[in-house]
Amino acid sequence: MADFRLTADDAGQPAGLIARAKLGDLDAFDQIMRLHQKQVLMTALRILGNMEDAQDAAQETFLRLYKSLNRLPDVLEMKGWLYRVTVNICNDVHRQRGRRKTEPLTGPEPVSSHADPEKAWNEVEREQLVEIALKTLPEKERAAVVLRDVQGLSTREVAEILGSSEVTVRSQISVARGKLKRFTDRYLRKHL
């Protein structure tokens, strides 16, 4: 069993908050969503590549959480459960979107807090480059690299969420990073 499970104290959610949510208290459920919104929406945004689809996926994830509150075997496993459901929903959305034409990135501009404008520009450009490169990856490689590099989970935790072995996940992450690197290299050689 991986060790990334949240304890109630880590998550800042007292047991009463979840108990109230189970009884239908929407304020309590809103608090739970606030605790996990960054995790869910950022994962969805990195996997799907645009804010509109990411918000739809996050909405569906939280609705499933609300329906499953009474069925979750352990409230402390909520974080892993949310990652798993988010990735599954994003994969579904990605497959449906695959039939449509891929649209350019939209949504709120990334907020950079860097003091140096030139460096900040480079960061934004690289971030957009990597975002575009992520879209070129296969589904499982994309999910693995997002969970590992964006969310900072260990290989073991990623393997548990994706239902794969650690060896497989390590290989997927290695291949995906190589592809991202080659993509950014090609872009830089072409434009600089």
Added chain:
Amino acid sequence: MNCPEWEREIAGESESVALEEHLQVCGQCRDFARELELNRAALRTGEIHPAAFDAVRLRVLDEIRAKKRRGAWWAWSAVAAAVCIAMLCVSIVLQNWKNPAPPKPVVATKNTPKIERAPAPVQPIMKAHHRVYHKFGPVTASAGPAHNPEPLVVKMLTNDPNVIIIWLVDQKGDSL
């Protein structure tokens, strides 16, 4: 081991001592490792506008409230339907209680006993002097007026010549 093979080790987060030693002497692999780290940092630095979080939470809460309303509407509809059915049943029972229906004829169902074949009727012996005279009137309805058909007259002679039995029968077969 050449550099492409070392790059796979770097991307796979190998922590071997050999890789560390190679990175100290190979500038190309150090650049590769640095580029990977920049990509990872770029993926992590992106921030999401707070309004995007608010929008998601608002949509989720609206959806839950809407489902609750729909659930309540269905519950009340079910209760109303149950009350209507109960009232209908009560009214039917009361109506039958005030105006009881006439008793229906009771038909006894009973297994029909096996009918034994009746013995063949014994034909009466007709003596030669028993003569029967039939005077046939109009037999069919078209032969005469329907409203006053002529009766059939049957004369039967007995052994006594003074006694003659005359039997008048109408067209329906009833004795007159």
